[in-house]
Amino acid sequence: MKKNSEINRRDFFKKASLTTASLAGLPILARASNSLKINEFPKEQIIVFQGDSITDAGRNRSRYYANDAGGLGYGYVFQIVAELLGSNPSKDLKCYNRGISGNKVYQLADRWEDDCLNLKPDVLSILIGVNDFWHKLNGNYDGTPDIYNTDLRKLLDRTKKEYPSIKLILGEPFAVKGGSAITQKWESEFYAYQDQAKKIAEDYNAVFIPLQKIFDDSLKIAPVSYWCPDGVHPSIAGAYLMKNGWLEAFSQLYD
Numbered sequence: 001m002k003k004n005s006e007i008n009r010r011d012f013f014k015k016a017s018l019t020t021a022s023l024a025g026l027p028i029l030a031r032a033s034n035s036l037k038i039n040e041f042p043k044e045q046i047i048v049f050q051g052d053s054i055t056d057a058g059r060n061r062s063r064y065y066a067n068d069a070g071g072l073g074y075g076y077v078f079q080i081v082a083e084l085l086g087s088n089p090s091k092d093l094k095c096y097n098r099g100i101s102g103n104k105v106y107q108l109a110d111r112w113e114d115d116c117l118n119l120k121p122d123v124l125s126i127l128i129g130v131n132d133f134w135h136k137l138n139g140n141y142d143g144t145p146d147i148y149n150t151d152l153r154k155l156l157d158r159t160k161k162e163y164p165s166i167k168l169i170l171g172e173p174f175a176v177k178g179g180s181a182i183t184q185k186w187e188s189e190f191y192a193y194q195d196q197a198k199k200i201a202e203d204y205n206a207v208f209i210p211l212q213k214i215f216d217d218s219l220k221i222a223p224v225s226y227w228c229p230d231g232v233h234p235s236i237a238g239a240y241l242m243k244n245g246w247l248e249a250f251s252q253l254y255d
Contacts, residue, residue: 041091041254044094048095048096048098049099049125050116052100052102052130053099054127056073056075057076057078057097057099057239059071064096066094066096067085075234076240076243077097079239079243080095080247081095096119103128104143104151109155112155117162124166125170126168127173128152129194129196129197130173130175132147132173133189133193134181137185152196156168169249170207171211172197172208172211172212173190173194173197174232176215176227176231177231178219179228179230180231181232182230186231207252207253209245214241215241222237
């Protein structure tokens, strides 16, 4: 009995070692939260998260005050805010989630005064674009990558005019291969939207989060069903990847 127990123990540590070695090749996945503590940013920062259902993540929209758990949803925003508040109790951060499921860029613009500008953000994080493509497939929208580009630039121009010193984080819209919602059309057409998002980030001096690569790399460790079952909406584990990617982007704002 003792011999079998010892063999099982050795097998366990061998497997654990192999997993650690595999993770080492995936910086976003392997990086521990403790190594992402952010200390070099000013106090009393207001951070606003904007986007669609990926950002919304089932938040209670009636709970609209800063740092309200119910108002942050159960996705990547909640995980980010938990990390920031827990690691920086002296900073007096105020974090708001204003993502709304189903939104496209022009719908962000329709509510921008109340859901962004009036909050007076120091940092604005936007993840938008999946619906600008997805809703074309069911005939509910007639957008194009050029329209996405134009609409998002107008939105950022409007924001920069109001708050010239605002710091921007722009997440890459993503589609995880193998997800139940991802068809050949996504693989052949969606990436034009990603190209536009990356170019916009460059032009507006926004820190860009390469979410497509983050999720593509994660598939080397576990299947799409673990990270993002439909290819669009991340699981808890997928939200963790997004959280680490966002924190890395946030740290670059204050380099």
